[in-house]
């Protein structure tokens with residue numbers, strides 16, 4: 001079969017590899033009809049490169065038809081399924097509390113990591129991913145979400161990752177109807193986090209440097225701002241000078257922005273002074289320049305508010321503005337999304353003919369699997385108005 005493989009930093013290629021087969025009685029093999037590229041794939045593309053091996057199959061947002069089902073699954077050949085990005089057993093200490101990303105059966109203990117993820121480096125178990133013609137799905141007795149035959153793929157596909165991630169980001173922000181919330185970053189995750197918060201009756205502000213991404217969010221009733229200093233001030237003005245009740249960071253470690261200046265501006269705005277000689281060694285640490293969005297969140301959120309991190313942060317040596325976090329009494333929540341925990345709430349919304357979350361206005365590019373290398377580059381560089389790419393193997 002053909003599959004998208006990691007070959008080196010900023011280099012993926014489509015290769016012919018052996019077809020996957022059933023290895024355990026609770027496995028299934030799925031023929032992929034749609035498979036998306038995620039902002040998380042961009043971390044593999046660059047930052048997480050050291051944990052990848054040339055030839056690793058990437059991708060974790062797939063759906064398709066079952067072509068082979070192990071005897072211990074209740075799937076049958078022909079079932080249409082969406083495959084969650086994490087592999088979980090559904091029946092352990094963590095799965096039973098809705099923390100499928102911490103599944104004790106699939107935890108990658110040798111790396112100190114949570115549940116295995118498809119196509120996501122040896123840190124998460126080096127499991128072959130879903131940007132391929134076929135995918136072996138371990139724990140198919142629990143993971144795959146069976147869906148109907150009527151609606152097009154794009155209505156269901158984002159149950160694999162983007163929608164549960166955005167839903168969890170809003171849930172972890174712990175707000176209610178009438179509250180205010182700001183979303184930083186309007187990539188795929190930010191788009192849906194903003195729409196879900198709006199759908200739940202909140203006033204939603206968003207900060208994003210790319211005009212096309214702001215335009216898309218504005219079409220769904222989001223109050224959008226570019227990522228300049230004035231935006232933080234403007235959102236504070238609009239929220240009685242305090243800042244929103246919660247901030248969702250939907251950027252993570254690929255943040256754009258000069259950290260030196262982000263820290264300096266933060267220090268000014270929060271009336272704290274970080275002397276140059278003190279800030280410099282901190283700034284030189286690996287990962288520091290990637291915290292721009294998180295700093296904006298700490299600055300923006302009102303006292304006593306919540307910051308919900310859905311953006312992925314990978315560095316171990318990430319200095320945080322602990323003084324300000326503590327002084328502002330901020331609650332910080334985060335983590336990979338527990339897909340199966342949220343799906344039952346989201347499924348009726350994606351099937352609703354009125355399309356309340358606007359799933360029909362999301363995918364900007366549909367391309368054959370063969371065009372993955374160009375698609376990765378376009379998505380990373382945000383060229384041609386690219387917001388979400390779906391690869392179609394057939």
Ligand SMILES: NC(=O)c1ccc[n+]([C@@H]2O[C@H](COP(=O)([O-])OP(=O)(O)OC[C@H]3O[C@@H](n4cnc5c(N)ncnc54)[C@H](O)[C@@H]3O)[C@@H](O)[C@H]2O)c1
Pocket residue numbers: 038039040041042043161162165184185186187188189190207208209210213227250251252253254255256257292293296309310311312313335336337
């Ligand atoms: N928690 C989870 O389970 C989970 C699941 C999927 C993705 N993610 C993470 O969510 C993050 C977003 O993913 P995505 O698919 O939306 O990717 P993306 O990279 O397309 O989105 C990031 C967006 O942030 C914007 N941005 C960059 N710097 C900014 C700044 N300083 N201020 C404001 N906006 C800024 C970019 O222009 C871009 O639109 C990534 O870190 C990804 O790894 C987490």
Ligand SMILES: [Zn+2]
Pocket residue numbers: 038039040041060061085161162
């Ligand atoms: Zn993803």
Ligand SMILES: [Zn+2]
Pocket residue numbers: 088089090091092093094095096102103104105106
């Ligand atoms: Zn489990």
